[in-house]
Amino acid sequence: MATFLLRRLGHSLLLLVLVSIIGFALLNLAPGGPLSQFALSPGMTQADLDRIAEQMGLNRPLPVQYLDWAGGLFFGDWGASFRDGRSVLSVISGHLFATLLLMAASTIISVGLGTLVGVLGATRRYSLFDQLATVGAMVALSIPTFWFGLVAIYVFALELGWLPAGNMYTIGDQSLGDYAIHLILPSVVLALVNVAIWSRYMRSAMLDVIGQDFVRTARAKGLRSQRVLWRHIIRNALIPMITLAGLQLPTLLSGALVTETVFTWPGMGRLFLDSLNYNDYPVVMGILMFTAILVLLGNLAADILVAAVDPRVRLE
Amino acid sequence: MTERLRVQDLSVHFRSERREVQVVHDLSFTLEAGRTLALVGESGSGKSVTSLALMGLLPPPPQSRTTGSALLEGRDGADLLGIPESRRRRLRGDRIAMIFQEPLTSLNPVHSVGAQLVEAIRSHRSVSRRAAWDRAEELLDEVGIPEPAARLASFPHELSGGMRQRVMIAIALALEPDVLIADEPTTALDVTVQAQILDLLRRVQERTGMAMLFITHDFGVVADIAHRTVVMYAGRMVEAGPTEDILRRPLMPYTSGLMASVPLLETAGTGRSELATIDGFVPDPAAPPAGCAFHPRCAHNRPGRCDVPPIAVEAPAPDRSIRCARWRELAEEVR
Numbered sequence: 001m002a003t004f005l006l007r008r009l010g011h012s013l014l015l016l017v018l019v020s021i022i023g024f025a026l027l028n029l030a031p032g033g034p035l036s037q038f039a040l041s042p043g044m045t046q047a048d049l050d051r052i053a054e055q056m057g058l059n060r061p062l063p064v065q066y067l068d069w070a071g072g073l074f075f076g077d078w079g080a081s082f083r084d085g086r087s088v089l090s091v092i093s094g095h096l097f098a099t100l101l102l103m104a105a106s107t108i109i110s111v112g113l114g115t116l117v118g119v120l121g122a123t124r125r126y127s128l129f130d131q132l133a134t135v136g137a138m139v140a141l142s143i144p145t146f147w148f149g150l151v152a153i154y155v156f157a158l159e160l161g162w163l164p165a166g167n168m169y170t171i172g173d174q175s176l177g178d179y180a181i182h183l184i185l186p187s188v189v190l191a192l193v194n195v196a197i198w199s200r201y202m203r204s205a206m207l208d209v210i211g212q213d214f215v216r217t218a219r220a221k222g223l224r225s226q227r228v229l230w231r232h233i234i235r236n237a238l239i240p241m242i243t244l245a246g247l248q249l250p251t252l253l254s255g256a257l258v259t260e261t262v263f264t265w266p267g268m269g270r271l272f273l274d275s276l277n278y279n280d281y282p283v284v285m286g287i288l289m290f291t292a293i294l295v296l297l298g299n300l301a302a303d304i305l306v307a308a309v310d311p312r313v314r315l316e
Numbered sequence: 317m318t319e320r321l322r323v324q325d326l327s328v329h330f331r332s333e334r335r336e337v338q339v340v341h342d343l344s345f346t347l348e349a350g351r352t353l354a355l356v357g358e359s360g361s362g363k364s365v366t367s368l369a370l371m372g373l374l375p376p377p378p379q380s381r382t383t384g385s386a387l388l389e390g391r392d393g394a395d396l397l398g399i400p401e402s403r404r405r406r407l408r409g410d411r412i413a414m415i416f417q418e419p420l421t422s423l424n425p426v427h428s429v430g431a432q433l434v435e436a437i438r439s440h441r442s443v444s445r446r447a448a449w450d451r452a453e454e455l456l457d458e459v460g461i462p463e464p465a466a467r468l469a470s471f472p473h474e475l476s477g478g479m480r481q482r483v484m485i486a487i488a489l490a491l492e493p494d495v496l497i498a499d500e501p502t503t504a505l506d507v508t509v510q511a512q513i514l515d516l517l518r519r520v521q522e523r524t525g526m527a528m529l530f531i532t533h534d535f536g537v538v539a540d541i542a543h544r545t546v547v548m549y550a551g552r553m554v555e556a557g558p559t560e561d562i563l564r565r566p567l568m569p570y571t572s573g574l575m576a577s578v579p580l581l582e583t584a585g586t587g588r589s590e591l592a593t594i595d596g597f598v599p600d601p602a603a604p605p606a607g608c609a610f611h612p613r614c615a616h617n618r619p620g621r622c623d624v625p626p627i628a629v630e631a632p633a634p635d636r637s638i639r640c641a642r643w644r645e646l647a648e649e650v651r
Binding site for chain 1: 371373405406407408409410413414416418421422423424425426427428435436439440471473484487
């Protein structure tokens, strides 16, 4: 277990260095750059621009800039936003809660509903329900998230007026119920694709297990069919799903980016887009590194969890 | 002899793509207390389907349809094929139990051996967790697993094939069933382990007096364990009788063919040990040959006799039966 953790930590660090180099290079190779917006200001001279570049350390060679930034990352100094000078970590943490809230809500919906649909589809294979679920999953996977978000806003916010069209809370209200009402549309929209994916994987995992010899043994023991289903079929079918959940994390994060934009949700996804528009490189890079760490941690957690529930798996 | 299970006219139909195919035809036999009946035949002869039908483990209608009766005697006596699933579930694993051919995959990999044993006990008896674990330990000891207390916590992948089959037997014996169905329980095991498992089953039977239905294709195993033998071909009984009689004087050419395909120690290494085989394949149940289903593969096939239905079941001796159009002539020839 200890050697496993050490090795994984080593791999993760290597991966993070690679992500940081690629991200940094891509961002700085792109046309424009942090100075381009100052250049548009009236009366701005080249001497002024040079002075700003000097102040922001942007006139140094790129490798030097990278090493300076990456070294800071390592010691917890993630730099300051170009926009308002606040530290990148505090900017990110200010948006973290909203994103985690959205992701948690949508994960609960997608795992819960996806598991249910998958289990029912597998136990009632080729039934009307199963066929509808199959078609439904195809449709959900084909619709772009932003389009579904806009339709949801049009129907439930504008036409029916049941739910708010965006934001995380009503200014001046901020009660728990107020948060909940605002959470419904974006979390459902974000969950839609994942329900489809999760239910398909769950269905095939179930079918894999249902045909196994030990399920026949369980029935031969005279167990109630509910016990066979839960303890012998679903228990085993869920194991590969843990790994899938870890792998789905990046999809969830990029889905959150679109969803947060459509629903003006004050989370990291929207912060990322805004920061890109402002050429706020430190925040963009900070979010990139933060999500990379989150994904790596998610996968590590998934591997540890699989080892905990499957006695055949040893971490070494 | 006390009857434990009387199977009468068991037929099984499978439905595939709107066609119904009969895979077991009017099979009848009786299991007696303390005795073992072997059901012998090649793969595809319907012997495993027969056992799954008795257990009620075939897919529900309309995918499969089972007719006939299987009367379980003794307390909780019932017709296994006539009672609703809810009642049959309570008998399954309790009065009638089964062990399978594949010990490596027949145990759930994520639950401990103890948990799987205890589950079998507690699903039929309202005993305390503690008592069930004690009983589980006792059972492991009974089936010859060393350090039973420690093995309770083991997971199936930590045990060898032979040990896993012993665990399966312990699970099947947990509630001292009246009837045990063993579907090729030694086929997947090493020869030495095979002998140990057969020995174990025999000892348990002597102690508990359970009736055993032993399914196999191996006449060596039949000779070792079975009191009576039913030979099946293409879903039908073709020959039945006391194992000794059948081994000494098989009447049906198919039976002799199966017996000839078992290696014999006496001829080993003499250069005459080449194994006999039966040419051809078991017929497709969707398109069985007319008359005797074995006639296309039979060396003694006579057109006009063997391919004309129906072939009647006859009784050459009081407790023997045979389904062969030419058994009388063939018996003369041998003599």
